[in-house]
Amino acid sequence: MKIRLTFAFLILGLVLAFLGGKGLVTSIMPAKDLYDPEVDWTKLRNGQRVCADVDFVIEPFEITSNDSGQDVSAIYTFPDLKVDSDDNIYIAHYMGILVNSEDFSKYNRMVDASWDWWDGKGELGSAGTDSFDGYLRKMDKKEKEFIHDYLKDWYSESEIEEMVVPYVMMRNQTMLANVLMFVGGIVLTLVGALFGFLFFIKKGGN
Known part of the structure; x- marks a missing residue:
């Protein structure tokens, strides 16, 4: 004993x-600012510290529930916005951002505001922002499948392979x-x- x-x-x-x-x-x-135009998402590493004042985010591609059926966390889809030579905004990449249940309402409002802005109906960040500071965790096989499934209505499989940066943003303790x-x-x-x-x-x- x-x-x-x-x-x-x-x-x-x-x-x-x-x-x-x-x-x-x-x-x-030192944290890499994911909104810095000089930061190449494809060169980020597992465990790397990152930060971002998140203002553009779209629906979760995975939701986790407890044994009672209550949703406890979700991985929202975080796009990499870029501007081309003609000043047109486009999405270059996607990764995930882990959100706990207490922030669902805030993030759902941000999702609605993000789509309104994308459709030219509002201001970016009108629902507020989230000052994120954390690190990157590599997606597991299931998470990769979920984000691919979420994006398949907009892109071909080959495009998704190029656009998905397989990391989840995890908030630091x-x-x-x-x-x-x-x-x-x-x-x-x-x-x-x-x-x-x-x-x-x-x-x-x-």
Whole structure:
């Protein structure tokens, strides 16, 4: 029992320290502004820190529900707007942005306002913006299938392959949360190591 408790503390501590440390490193990295015209979405990397004052976003291509059937999160479709040499605005790429349920109302209003602006009926950002700061997570197979399925009414499969940048924008935890996770992980690891040391000392003395 004691040895299992020791390993549990060690494993949990190492996992928390790793996740907290990774979060800290990500949070201090310089962020790439996804609205910067010099930023090439196709050259972004998994885990890279990004930011954007999101004002143009369209419907989610994946919605996640809990066991009670309540929607808890959704991945909205985030387009890469560009301007050509004739000052025409077009969409060059797409990726996803993860939104939790408490922000559904805000994002749904932003979706409606985005389509109104695209159709020439309103101002961009009229429903507000979201100051996003986070990192990129690679899409899994199912997410890629969902975004392809969502876009297929507008583009051919070959166009979708070129336009989809297979990342989901994930919001950063706060610096404090990452520090607490890292420190907590270190403490648990040390406790586990101490338990292990005492266990083997006691065992050796018998």
